[in-house]
Amino acid sequence: MSNIFNLNRFGLLLKRQWLDFGKVYLLTLVILVAVIFSFYCYFIPSPIGDNFDYDGNLDMRFRYGLFIFLGFLFISITSSSYFSILGQKPRAIQELMLPASTFEKFAGALFYTAFLAVISYLLIFYIIDLGFVKYVNSHLSEFKMESAKHSHLNGVESISKQVTSDKNYLTYLSSYFPIPFLVISIFLLGSVYFNRFHYIKTAISVAIFSAITFYMIYKASILFIGDKVMRNVMVQKDEILLWIFLVSAAITLSLWLITYIRLKEKEV
Amino acid sequence: MIKVNNLNFGYSKHQPLFKNMSFQLSAGHIYGLLGKNGAGKSSLLKNLAGLVYAKSGTLDVFGFDPSSRQPAMLEQICFIPEEFYLPAIKIDAYLKANAPFYKNFNHDYFTDLMKEFDIPVSQKLTNMSYGQKKKVIIAFGLATQAKLIIMDEPTNGLDIPSKTQFRKIMASALTDDRCIVISTHQVRDLDNLIDTVIILDENNIALQASIEEITEKLTFKKVKEMDPSIIYAEPSLSGFHAVMPNYHQEDSKLDMELLFNAILTEKTKFKPYFN
Numbered sequence: 001m002s003n004i005f006n007l008n009r010f011g012l013l014l015k016r017q018w019l020d021f022g023k024v025y026l027l028t029l030v031i032l033v034a035v036i037f038s039f040y041c042y043f044i045p046s047p048i049g050d051n052f053d054y055d056g057n058l059d060m061r062f063r064y065g066l067f068i069f070l071g072f073l074f075i076s077i078t079s080s081s082y083f084s085i086l087g088q089k090p091r092a093i094q095e096l097m098l099p100a101s102t103f104e105k106f107a108g109a110l111f112y113t114a115f116l117a118v119i120s121y122l123l124i125f126y127i128i129d130l131g132f133v134k135y136v137n138s139h140l141s142e143f144k145m146e147s148a149k150h151s152h153l154n155g156v157e158s159i160s161k162q163v164t165s166d167k168n169y170l171t172y173l174s175s176y177f178p179i180p181f182l183v184i185s186i187f188l189l190g191s192v193y194f195n196r197f198h199y200i201k202t203a204i205s206v207a208i209f210s211a212i213t214f215y216m217i218y219k220a221s222i223l224f225i226g227d228k229v230m231r232n233v234m235v236q237k238d239e240i241l242l243w244i245f246l247v248s249a250a251i252t253l254s255l256w257l258i259t260y261i262r263l264k265e266k267e268v
Numbered sequence: 269m270i271k272v273n274n275l276n277f278g279y280s281k282h283q284p285l286f287k288n289m290s291f292q293l294s295a296g297h298i299y300g301l302l303g304k305n306g307a308g309k310s311s312l313l314k315n316l317a318g319l320v321y322a323k324s325g326t327l328d329v330f331g332f333d334p335s336s337r338q339p340a341m342l343e344q345i346c347f348i349p350e351e352f353y354l355p356a357i358k359i360d361a362y363l364k365a366n367a368p369f370y371k372n373f374n375h376d377y378f379t380d381l382m383k384e385f386d387i388p389v390s391q392k393l394t395n396m397s398y399g400q401k402k403k404v405i406i407a408f409g410l411a412t413q414a415k416l417i418i419m420d421e422p423t424n425g426l427d428i429p430s431k432t433q434f435r436k437i438m439a440s441a442l443t444d445d446r447c448i449v450i451s452t453h454q455v456r457d458l459d460n461l462i463d464t465v466i467i468l469d470e471n472n473i474a475l476q477a478s479i480e481e482i483t484e485k486l487t488f489k490k491v492k493e494m495d496p497s498i499i500y501a502e503p504s505l506s507g508f509h510a511v512m513p514n515y516h517q518e519d520s521k522l523d524m525e526l527l528f529n530a531i532l533t534e535k536t537k538f539k540p541y542f543n
Contacts, residue, residue: 001340102337265321
């Protein structure tokens with residue numbers, strides 16, 4: 001039996017982790033459903049009042065912010081809590097002494113935080129969004145047409161449909177694809193690195209690190225470019241998006257590697 | 269089975285806990301690890317289990333470096349810490365989740381041990397007292413059939429009948445291919461259980477000797493008056509409890525507490541006897 005990765009042992013590990021992690025995870029999902037549902041109920045356009053955006057369509061813009069903000073909270077909390085048990089001596093001893101390799105334990109963390117959490121969030125948001133979209137579309141005739149700019153009121157589209165049917169959206173989506181995984185990798189590392197108050201300490205560390213990085217970039221740009229206007233440098237939008245993808249993916253993979261090493265070297 | 273060579277370890281650079289510590293442990297023995305508070309008993313056990321890393325030196329636990337934490341090694345080590353955690357589930361659910369990781373896990377033996385400890389298998393772990401939980405974790409550890417059993421203060425939280433049960437179970441758990449290391453500061457709890465004593469003091473091992481060797485070289489007596497042959501003595505109601513050289517091959521019962529105090533107080537005087 002391999003000492004690095006064994007599928008049977010990995011399956012056992014996922015099952016075992018579910019016993020510990022599952023209850024809290026399911027409870028978090030219930031809270032997530034309740035929060036999304038409440039926001040939709042509150043902000044969904046109703047036939048009473050002004051419910052149209054600048055283009056004269058029914059205003060469903062709240063859901064983009066909700067999707068990003070809640071998504072960030074959900075994946076960061078889930079990943080920040082995964083290895084938090086290593087901060088408690090008795091639990092850490094039990095986890096580290098469990099006959100599974102460090103790689104399997106790390107892969108288990110990726111499964112729950114980067115796969116299950118992301119998939120379940122997308123699925124829950126998709127189902128709730130679709131439900132409300134269908135509900136609004138079935139009541140379109142009740143909206144007062146004079147409030148709309150067009151003579152004909154367009155139906156609402158679900159977020160998933162908007163993204164998949166628009167080429168522009170798809171380009172952005174593929175470029176920003178590693179961002180949620182970057183968030184996950186940061187908070188997962190924080191959960192191994194810190195022994196207590198993982199979430200707050202990780203958030204503060206990220207804030208300090210980002211401030212220092214931006215300050216250094218700013219100072220470097222002043223030093224090298226000064227106040228000259230760079231007329232000849234034309235950066236294409238596609239190039240920027242590619243760089244966003246590459247840099248965030250590289251940082252994510254590096255942070256996962258550091259998390260693995262940190263887990264391997266964890267002492268109790 | 270376990271070889272430790274020139275182990276240097278400490279939680280800070282300026283305060284080493286172990287300096288060039290070397291020793292060997294063999295299968296078929298129950299070792300009692302004794303030491304004052306802060307002597308490093310738990311830290312030594314953690315070094316053996318790979319829970320902390322040595323600054324330098326080598327540790328060999330049945331061919332593995334414990335710091336590598338390989339599954340093949342981990343399934344042969346049962347570590348029962350002083351403070352432990354059990355999830356809020358039933359015993360059978362705990363078994364289902366954890367036992368499959370140990371390919372030699374003996375379910376019948378676990379059931380027998382639970383019966384011996386008088387704990388119903390259907391009980392929920394959260395509804396148990398500390399002592400009961402400790403019994404569950406001990407029973408689970410023994411049922412893994414691990415080759416190395418490490419116990420840190422296992423009798424803490426056990427009542428008097430449970431301590432007797434514990435001694436009985438541990439004595440029966442010893443096999444030729446198994447090594448048991450028990451650390452405790454309640455030395456009387458290990459009476460009649462351990463066969464080798466390891467005493468830690470001043471960053472190293474002050475004594476490692478079998479009970480047989482100790483009672484062969486030393487005798488433990490009650491004396492009315494002090495005499496020059498006594499190496500160490502403690503006053504008692506009727507005179508003194510004394511440790512002296514066993515010149516006449518007398519049979520005496522090892523007084524663990526007396527030996528412990530004697531070694532810590534008169535380490536240099538005992539050195540010639542155990543080299």
